[in-house]
Amino acid sequence: MSDTITFTIDGVEIQGRRGQTILEAADDAGVYIPRLCAFKDLSPYGACRVCTVMANGRPQAACTQPIAEGMVVENDTEQLKKVRRDIVEMLFVEGNHFCMFCEKSGNCELQAMAYRLGIAAPKYPYLNPKREVDASHPDILVDHNRCILCARCVRASKDLDGKNVFQFIGRGPHKKVGVNAEANLSDTNADVTDKALDVCPVGALLRKRVGYAVPVGKRLYDLEPIGSDIEAKRAGQEK
Amino acid sequence: MSTNGMKKITIEPVTRVEGHGKVTILLDEQNQVKQARLHIVEFRGFERFVQGRPYWEVPVLVERLCGICPVSHHLAAAKAMDWIVGGENLTPTAEKMRRLMHYGQMFQSHALHFFHLCSPDLLFGFDADVAIRNVIGVAAKYPALAVQGVMMRKYGQELIKATAGKKIHGTGAIPGGINKNLSIAERDGFLKDLDQMVEWSRSALKIAKDYTVAHLDTLASFGSFESSHLSLVRADGAMDLYHGNLKAIDAEGNSIFDQVDYQNYLDYIREEVRPWSYMKFPFITSLGPEKGWYRVGPLARLNTCTFIDTPEAEAARKEFMALTDGKPNNITMAYHWARMIELLHSIEKIKALLHDADLQGTDLVTKGNRRDEAVGLIEAPRGTLFHHYRVNKNDQIVMANLIVSTTNNNEPMNRAVELVARQHLSGVKITEGLLNRVEVAIRAYDPCLSCATHALGKMPLEMEILDAEGNVLDRKAR
Numbered sequence: 001m002s003d004t005i006t007f008t009i010d011g012v013e014i015q016g017r018r019g020q021t022i023l024e025a026a027d028d029a030g031v032y033i034p035r036l037c038a039f040k041d042l043s044p045y046g047a048c049r050v051c052t053v054m055a056n057g058r059p060q061a062a063c064t065q066p067i068a069e070g071m072v073v074e075n076d077t078e079q080l081k082k083v084r085r086d087i088v089e090m091l092f093v094e095g096n097h098f099c100m101f102c103e104k105s106g107n108c109e110l111q112a113m114a115y116r117l118g119i120a121a122p123k124y125p126y127l128n129p130k131r132e133v134d135a136s137h138p139d140i141l142v143d144h145n146r147c148i149l150c151a152r153c154v155r156a157s158k159d160l161d162g163k164n165v166f167q168f169i170g171r172g173p174h175k176k177v178g179v180n181a182e183a184n185l186s187d188t189n190a191d192v193t194d195k196a197l198d199v200c201p202v203g204a205l206l207r208k209r210v211g212y213a214v215p216v217g218k219r220l221y222d223l224e225p226i227g228s229d230i231e232a233k234r235a236g237q238e239k
Numbered sequence: 240m241s242t243n244g245m246k247k248i249t250i251e252p253v254t255r256v257e258g259h260g261k262v263t264i265l266l267d268e269q270n271q272v273k274q275a276r277l278h279i280v281e282f283r284g285f286e287r288f289v290q291g292r293p294y295w296e297v298p299v300l301v302e303r304l305c306g307i308c309p310v311s312h313h314l315a316a317a318k319a320m321d322w323i324v325g326g327e328n329l330t331p332t333a334e335k336m337r338r339l340m341h342y343g344q345m346f347q348s349h350a351l352h353f354f355h356l357c358s359p360d361l362l363f364g365f366d367a368d369v370a371i372r373n374v375i376g377v378a379a380k381y382p383a384l385a386v387q388g389v390m391m392r393k394y395g396q397e398l399i400k401a402t403a404g405k406k407i408h409g410t411g412a413i414p415g416g417i418n419k420n421l422s423i424a425e426r427d428g429f430l431k432d433l434d435q436m437v438e439w440s441r442s443a444l445k446i447a448k449d450y451t452v453a454h455l456d457t458l459a460s461f462g463s464f465e466s467s468h469l470s471l472v473r474a475d476g477a478m479d480l481y482h483g484n485l486k487a488i489d490a491e492g493n494s495i496f497d498q499v500d501y502q503n504y505l506d507y508i509r510e511e512v513r514p515w516s517y518m519k520f521p522f523i524t525s526l527g528p529e530k531g532w533y534r535v536g537p538l539a540r541l542n543t544c545t546f547i548d549t550p551e552a553e554a555a556r557k558e559f560m561a562l563t564d565g566k567p568n569n570i571t572m573a574y575h576w577a578r579m580i581e582l583l584h585s586i587e588k589i590k591a592l593l594h595d596a597d598l599q600g601t602d603l604v605t606k607g608n609r610r611d612e613a614v615g616l617i618e619a620p621r622g623t624l625f626h627h628y629r630v631n632k633n634d635q636i637v638m639a640n641l642i643v644s645t646t647n648n649n650e651p652m653n654r655a656v657e658l659v660a661r662q663h664l665s666g667v668k669i670t671e672g673l674l675n676r677v678e679v680a681i682r683a684y685d686p687c688l689s690c691a692t693h694a695l696g697k698m699p700l701e702m703e704i705l706d707a708e709g710n711v712l713d714r715k716a717r
Contacts, residue, residue: 100408101300133291135633141293208634209324211295213604215411215419216404 007071009053022062022073023051030234032227033075034084034116036091036109037150038063039199041160047151050087050113052080059083081117088113089122096131096145097202103211104203106219110148112226131176136184139192139208147177147204156196165190177204262677262702264660266712270667275657277649277681278516286639294323294630295414301626301641302408307351309408310344310399311619311644315626317412318482319615322502323630325607326415332600333416339592340402340411341481341617342585346436347395348620349537349582352685353443354388357575360682361450365675372675387439394429394436398589401425416604429593433586440586444555444579451576452562458572461662462655462680465490465569466532467523468539469647471618474498476545478556478584480618486543487523487533492567495523501616504625510642518649521642532650535622536684537577542567549591552584571655574683619644621685645686655680667712669702674715677702 005016009031016025021044026033035051038044044064051062054074062075074080091110099105131144149168154177157165165188169178181187190196197205216222267273285304289297298316302309314337321327329337359372362381370376378385396406401421403409411417451458467490471483485504487495499507510519511528522531533539541560547553559580562568568577592598615626622644629638645652659680663673701716 100303101296103296103299133293133635135293135635141634208293209295209414211293212299212410212413213418216409218419 005067005069007067007069007073009073009075010077016067020067022053022055022060022065022067022071025067026062026073026075027230028233030231030236031075032230033062034113034227035063036088036113036148036201037152039152039156039201041195042152042155042199043159045151045155047149048087048091050084052083052087054080085117085119088117089119089124091148092119092122093124093126094129095147096128098145102146102203103206104146106216106222107214108203108221109201109226112221115221116225116227129173134179134185135208136186137190137208138186140185140190140197141206141208142177142185143204143206144176145204146202148202149175149177150201152199152201153177153196153205156199157190157194160195163189163194163196165194165196262656262681264664264702264704266667266704266706268707272657272661272664275653275660276515277652277656286641289636289639291635293634294320294628294636295634297628297636297639298412298414299408299410301639304641304643306407308344308348308620310340310403311617311624312626312641313403313409314341314412314481315615315617315619315624316628317414317615318617319613319626319628320414321416322613322615323610323628324414325609326605328605328607329416330600330602330605331597332420333603333605335592335595335597336402336417336420337412338481339421339589339598340399340409342588342592343395343398343402345395345480345585345620346440346582346589347392347399349578349585350388350391350395350443352620353447353575353579353582354384354391356685357682358384358388358446360675360679361446361575365679366672369671369675387443391436391439391443394432398429401429413604415606418603420600420603421598423599426593426598429589433590433593436586437583437590440579440583441551444576444583447576447579448555448558451570451573454572455562459570461676462571462659462683463569464571464651464654464658466534466651466654467495467526468542468567469523469533469535470540470543470623471501471616472497472544473548478540478544478547478552478581480540480581480585482617485616485623488543488567490567490569492542492565495525501625502614504614504616504627508625508642510646516649518646519642520649521647522650533647534651535644535647536574536620537581538568538571538574539622540618541577541580547580547584549584549587552580552587555580555583571651571680571683574685578685621645622647645684648684648686652681652684652686655683667704667706669704669713669715674702 003018005018007014009026014025014029023033023038033051037048038051046061046064049061052059053062055065056072099111105111134142154166157163164180166177167180168175170176179185179188192207197207261278263276263278264272265274285301289300292300298313298320301316302313304312355374358377362377363372400406403411467487469487471479472486473479473483485499485501486497489495496507507524508521509524510521512519522528523533541556547556559576612629617624624644625642627640628636631637656677659676663676703714704712706712
């Protein structure tokens with residue numbers, strides 16, 4: 001049996017490897033599918049649903065759905081763009097996201113996604129939830145106001161750091177990232193060198209005292225929209 | 240509303256100032272002006288919602304107080320945070336980049352105020368029709384001046400962008416330093432237009448000076464009164480808009496205090512709360528709330544400094560001080576002239592900085608021993624700006640107190656309004672002439688009212704007269 005699987009995304013033929021998800025195969029082919037919880041070094045999780053595509057006519061999370069021979073995937077359609085905008089807008093109103101003074105601004109995947117999807121302001125009412133800041137750790141700040149429950153820190157702490165510092169607690173609107181300790185992050189073995197700190201897509205998990213060290217104009221998404229690095233691969237392949 | 244048999248006149252909204260305010264004139268039973276109050280009706284709450292935030296976020300958070308002079312808040316907060324991280328002795332590159340940002344801010348703000356907010360009063364006269372006495376009227380009759388105003392503002396804004404990252408609400412100043420230097424390309428861009436900016440600053444100063452001197456008979460008494468003056472000055476007594484020690488003088492020029500380390504400002508300045516305004520009334524502690532009020536801003540700075548360290552502004556200062564024989568100038572309308580001397584001083588400073596190779600340095604941040612409490616002061620375009628913070632061991636703000644420039648000028652603005660009302664109110668009707676003159680007097684202070692109350696909402700301002708029984712006798716809003 002061949003390891004190569006051929007399928008299409010928006011009518012373009014793509015070659016992937018057996019066992020890859022739609023998202024992985026699309027990344028390799030230089031086709032960007034928007035995502036917030038998926039991260040290259042972490043196992044698929046399917047939390048945010050921003051990567052929703054139509055696979056053989058059914059909505060599927062591209063980050064968890066394996067590719068199959070002859071699969072027809074729709075990605076860049078008006079219908080899916082609307083779905084993604086709605087999801088991202090809901091993420092914005094569900095938390096307290098003040099981009100104007102957030103130190104992650106310009107490096108934030110949520111903000112960059114909103115720009116890429118053309119969201120000027122959410123159409124849903126803000127929920128203005130009361131959330132906590134855990135500043136107890138000497139070198140790490142957790143600002144739950146900005147958390148989008150993507151589980152990247154949960155997965156990275158367990159799988160990359162081998163620590164299990166973070167866990168979800170609560171359900172529904174009460175769900176939040178908790179720490180495996182009696183009270184605060186300072187009671188855990190979290191360390192400033194943990195890989196979990198590198199994967200947060202928003203400004204929820206931060207190294208202290210870094211702040212705005214990178215000037216405007218030099219931040220990750222100041223010049224190119226999110227996903228440009230993946231799309232550049234395709235441009236390279238076409239040359 | 241009536242107070243002890245008095246009547247009340249209210250003016251709102253006051254136009255061409257930043258923010259929202261309301262003027263109430265209280266009359267006594269003989270319909271004479273008893274008291275005038277400039278109410279600030281907004282409430283903002285920055286001091287409360289900065290609590291719990293990490294200290295390094297504060298310079299970028301609090302600058303959202305204002306879209307006109309965010310740089311002042313950005314830098315005052317950054318100076319406080321320098322102290323928190325023990326990095327108050329900035330590297331030459333960091334200090335000079337911040338100074339360039341600040342002089343750029345001073346330049347654009349003073350240009351905006353002079354050309355677009357106050358020039359209609361000076362060019363058309365206080366009694367001109369409001370339909371032409373505005374920035375559109377200036378653009379129609381004096382197009383060259385209007386363009387200069389726009390271009391000078393742009394030059395200052397570009398300097399802010401090059402140092403802070405954005406024209407409005409940048410991120411350049413960080414605790415203990417700055418996050419970028421000035422590239423050669425950026426520097427050369429500014430050098431190209433520099434001579435034009437100096438030339439236009441000279442001519443703006445000439446307009447303000449000639450106007451003041453030509454109309455001295457009327458202006459000398461217009462809303463004017465003797466007052467103390469307060470500002471930062473350099474250790475050698477020179478004007479320094481970015482950093483220095485506190486100095487206060489009385490109306491005669493006698494020292495009240497001098498070279499006070501502003502970390503100890505609470506030993507010298509207190510704030511009084513009055514039930515009818517959200518804006519507090521600061522006063523010099525040793526003189527008490529009745530006599531301790533003072534003025535800040537361009538007029539105060541010209542009065543407190545012993546010299547200016549740039550040649551053209553120093554020559555202009557000498558001319559300015561000669562008007563009052565070297566004594567403090569207490570003429571409210573002289574604020575405009577003083578402001579234009581600072582405009583010229585700022586561009587002279589910008590010129591010197593642009594030729595300084597330290598701006599291309601790469602040593603941007605410094606740190607020392609962490610502290611829990613800090614005060615940051617700066618001379619903002621509108622006057623001395625105080626930021627005071629306490630930080631807990633987890634790096635979170637637990638206390639913030641801001642005394643903004645316009646708050647320092649609260650009592651003087653009230654006095655100016657009261658004087659103008661006494662001089663120009665006849666009967667119990669709000670005439671155009673009265674409305675105009677009250678606005679002109681307030682505008683001399685270039686107040687930023689939304690900032691001063693840390694306010695929610697936007698400006699306009701109204702005027703009202705109420706009689707002893709609480710009846711509204713007249714009310715006007717533009």
